[in-house]
Amino acid sequence: MPLLTTMITHWILHPAAPFVALTAGIAMCICLFATLKREIQGVGRKASEQARDLSGTLASSRTAIQEITTRLDEAEQRAGVLVAPAPPKSGLNLSKRSQVLRMYRHGEAPEKIASLMALPRNEVDLLLKVHFLMMDQFTGGPTGQHQPSTKNAAPAAAAFAQESR
Numbered sequence: 001m002p003l004l005t006t007m008i009t010h011w012i013l014h015p016a017a018p019f020v021a022l023t024a025g026i027a028m029c030i031c032l033f034a035t036l037k038r039e040i041q042g043v044g045r046k047a048s049e050q051a052r053d054l055s056g057t058l059a060s061s062r063t064a065i066q067e068i069t070t071r072l073d074e075a076e077q078r079a080g081v082l083v084a085p086a087p088p089k090s091g092l093n094l095s096k097r098s099q100v101l102r103m104y105r106h107g108e109a110p111e112k113i114a115s116l117m118a119l120p121r122n123e124v125d126l127l128l129k130v131h132f133l134m135m136d137q138f139t140g141g142p143t144g145q146h147q148p149s150t151k152n153a154a155p156a157a158a159a160f161a162q163e164s165r
Helices: 002-013 017-082 094-105 110-117 121-139 153-164
Strands: none
Touching: 094 110, 094 121, 110 121
């Protein structure tokens, strides 16, 4: 075995051995560098192809969005022409109407009702007149019997309360 150990040590101690090992290491590094460079170039090519594909897809998407926006604007214009405008909202709704009639039955004067309900006086008078006309039609009484009085609302309210029972 001494021959084997002397051969191993002789090879390591030979003056050309370190240079041979260094040359082999440099060759492997160059080979590894070239391989990595080829792989990086391949990945770069794939990335540029994907970028071109995505830019094409983006352009077609923008075109489609513009077409949809144009069609939507046209549809909104057509719909705006076809839809009738909303009717103006009345200032007197059913709850206000019932409150006005209730206050009148309790003896409040039309002026006071108008001020408390924040309604024009002529609107309160009109509401009361229309109500009395409708009551006369349903009860069969003479038209105009229950006209609202601005001087004394209590007798008219009492008469209205008796008829509504």
